[in-house]
Amino acid sequence: MVAPPLDARRAREQRLRAALPSTIEFLQRRRADLIDPGVIDDFVAIHWMEWHGGTLRLTVTGRNICAQIGLRPAR
Structure with missing residues (x-):
């Protein structure tokens, strides 16, 4: 399998960083x-979140990304 070009990976990561705050809000509201x-x-594919017992939660990497962008998700 060939990895996507670097620009495409960066664009995907930026899109996901932008979606992270609303995603965390939905998770906190259990929605x-x-x-x-x-x-x-x-x-899940980039290891920012994982399924745990039917619940979606942040991974250590996901929590680190939140810290980088100034989010403080509830644990």
Whole structure:
């Protein structure tokens, strides 16, 4: 499998960074049904989120990204 070009990966990461605040808000309100399934798949694929017992949660990497952009998600 060939990796996508660097520009495409950067654009994807920027898009996901922009989607992270609203995604976390939906998770905190227990409304994961409002998150686009494709966005969830992308977060899981880049290891920012994981499924744990049927619940979507941030990984250590996801929490670090939140810290980088100034978000403080509830644990």
